[in-house]
Amino acid sequence: MSARPSSAIFSLWFNECAVIRLLAGGAALIKENPFEATSVLLTDLLDTQPRYRSRWRARVQRDRAGGRVSIAAVAQVLAEHLWESGEFPESEQSLARNLKDRVRRALDGTMITTETLAWLIDAFRMDERDAECLRATHESDSGSRPDGISDAVREPRRMVKRQWHRTVTVFERYFLDRDRQLTERRTKHVIMALEDGVDSYLFNHESSVQAIEVLHGGTLGPEHRYDGLVSHEIVLPQTLKRGQRTSFEYRTVYRPDPHPPQEVRRPARGRIENFDMAVHFAPPRLPKRLWWATWSDHHLGDPVQLEPARMCDKGSAHRYVPFVERSVVGFRWNW
Helix, strand or coil: CCCCCHHHHHHCCCHHCCCCCEEECCCCECCCCCCCHHHHHHHHHHCCHHHHHHHHCCCCCCCCCEEEEEHHHHHHHHHHHHHHHHCCCCCCHHHHHHHHHHHHHHHCCCCHHHHHHHHHHHHCCCCHHHHHHHHHHHHHCCCCCCCCCCCCCCCCCCCCCCCCEEEEEEEEECCCCCCCCEEEEEEEEEEEEEECCCEEEEEEEECCCEEEEEEEEEEEEEEEEEEEEEEEEEEEEEEEECCCCEEEEEEEECCCCCCCCCCEEEEEEEEEEEEEEEEEEECCCCCEEEEEEECCCCCCCCCEEECCCCCCCCEEEEEHHHHHHEEEEEEEECC
């Protein structure tokens, strides 16, 4: 089994601590905040990216947050930036204290204005990939980004269980090693029950899967094989009622393939909102060409749409989509 990727790779990872609260019965529900997707992405960047984290950690006076992102420290970073940029006079010494409520609302998803987001991006000197993803997520939360993907699948495959949930958020990361083998897939998932009695999630996956590890929010259930598909149930710790939401995280490990893969696909039978996907290649084995693709089937056929994708200098490509519905999306590449 391959070693787990370092935490630095997960620059756009989902920080469930900033989003979920545990009920007495054990089910995890998502706070009903209008900017929750932006807040979880922002919080995770500040918490996991060393360059951003070091800026606010250096300004922590008393660690009341237990190592989590400090509202007061982020407000201090923001105040120093606004003084340096000349937007506020240095004589306004209460600025950091006055900004704490604005920062708190941004981190808990209550409200993030375009101005606040721009200040944070500039104050932490975020790289363009992170800044672009934050802006796109904020636009989606604001209801101003309609460019989702829908209705690419014309003949849906039969499912062993009907879909009784709606996906609110998916953060998915694929990893390939220096031998060009797909080794691992990490997924963080948030679903909302569409009816009472939702007690599991059906995870459809590739036949090359060697092992599945549910890291939190559930346990691995029975396997199903049908209509050319393979799936496992992820059994939730508590049955959901209609409207309740829960989060879970799982890790998928792949066996070596004599023919290294040239694509990764994620199907959306119903609707997936706030879909965030990345593929990481291990240098120096990088693909010659890379595309963001849409297919009409889980496994078969060529893409029905291809769009050139950009790879960063560290060997990863990323795509955020406000929603995917009745479509199969992912990355395709040539070695």
